Amino acid sequence: MQPADDVHYYHSSNAFDGSLSQVLSSGSCFHSRHESNPWLIVDLGGIYIIKHVAIYNRIDYRSYRLHNAVIDVSNYIQFNETKLCTEFDNINDPTQIETFNCAKIIREQFVRLYMNAIEYLQICEMQVYGYM
Numbered sequence: 001m002q003p004a005d006d007v008h009y010y011h012s013s014n015a016f017d018g019s020l021s022q023v024l025s026s027g028s029c030f031h032s033r034h035e036s037n038p039w040l041i042v043d044l045g046g047i048y049i050i051k052h053v054a055i056y057n058r059i060d061y062r063s064y065r066l067h068n069a070v071i072d073v074s075n076y077i078q079f080n081e082t083k084l085c086t087e088f089d090n091i092n093d094p095t096q097i098e099t100f101n102c103a104k105i106i107r108e109q110f111v112r113l114y115m116n117a118i119e120y121l122q123i124c125e126m127q128v129y130g131y132m
């Protein structure tokens with residue numbers, strides 16, 4: 001048996017593995033613990049102008065868990081200076097892929113999705129679109 005936090009099934013890399021399956025058992029999804037303000041950060045590996053972010057929600061179980069969420073960006077992994085891309089209370093249809101346009105032109109390296117809630121964060125893919 002492995003400790004619960006060592007189940008690669010739920011690893012954050014699953015949200016960036018290129019596999020778009022929205023079913024947890026596919027091994028394509030990230031799943032946090034039940035925690036305050038769960039988050040996920042992607043490092044773009046360089047500074048890009050970020051246009052929009054697509055979220056592939058988990059659809060096989062409790063899709064409504066994705067709520068009160070913020071997508072913000074920073075040039076610092078610690079996110080001590082941030083710029084807002086967008087925020088949303090709920091997604092319109094949890095089974096659809098939701099694309100969020102950033103409200104203004106932002107040029108940063110790190111993109112974060114987090115929830116202002118005590119909740120599980122469970123998403124299957126997060127895609128960031130932009131250009132240099």
Ligand SMILES: [Ca+2]
Binds near residue numbers: 017020029
């Ligand atoms: Ca995935």
